[in-house]
Amino acid sequence: MSKQVSSSPTPNHLETIVTNERELSWRVASNLFVSFKYAWAGISYAFQSQRNFRIHVGVGILAIGLSLFLHLQAVEIAVIGLTSGLVLALELLNTALESLVDLTVKQTYHDLAKIAKDCAAGAVLVSALVAVLVAGILLLPPMFTLILSALKS
Numbered sequence: 001m002s003k004q005v006s007s008s009p010t011p012n013h014l015e016t017i018v019t020n021e022r023e024l025s026w027r028v029a030s031n032l033f034v035s036f037k038y039a040w041a042g043i044s045y046a047f048q049s050q051r052n053f054r055i056h057v058g059v060g061i062l063a064i065g066l067s068l069f070l071h072l073q074a075v076e077i078a079v080i081g082l083t084s085g086l087v088l089a090l091e092l093l094n095t096a097l098e099s100l101v102d103l104t105v106k107q108t109y110h111d112l113a114k115i116a117k118d119c120a121a122g123a124v125l126v127s128a129l130v131a132v133l134v135a136g137i138l139l140l141p142p143m144f145t146l147i148l149s150a151l152k153s
């Protein structure tokens, strides 16, 4: 069975795509403020519709709150913030990809749709496990010290 292969775009063709690409968009943000508004709408949608996103937000706030309470060094708080932020960003991308897959295949089963969704979910899981590991390494020792000193006094 022969595969259909599309030819490589010529420089002229590329130029046409670059020039006209945005014409395919239903709407283009007119300025930075409007861009932020749409970005916030995406975050708000993910928060309302994705239970995992709400859990990650809660755990992230808890981890940063604990690191402030335990007086961790600035760089340690930054690392916890970065790993928590990465989980949230990947969860947003996972939500975007889920929507795109659903838009493309609707309610039909497709092996490639499964691969796309499973890999996106896997990316979130990997980042969440790393975030938990990092938070554990940085938060548990000072927490134990605090608990031990409270028990002694």
Ligand SMILES: Nc1ncnc2c1ncn2[C@@H]1O[C@H](COP(=O)(O)OP(=O)(O)OP(=O)(O)O)[C@@H](O)[C@H]1O
Pocket (backbone or CB within 6 Å): 050, 052, 094, 098, 105, 106, 107, 108, 109, 110, 111, 113, 114, 117, 118, 121
């Ligand atoms: N159209 C499809 N074709 C094949 N498999 C699908 C399709 N839609 C969903 N699946 C399978 O069902 C699983 C769950 O789908 P869903 O849309 O809830 O994604 P999800 O990543 O688990 O969602 P969430 O991140 O919200 O938990 C996917 O990981 C995939 O294995």
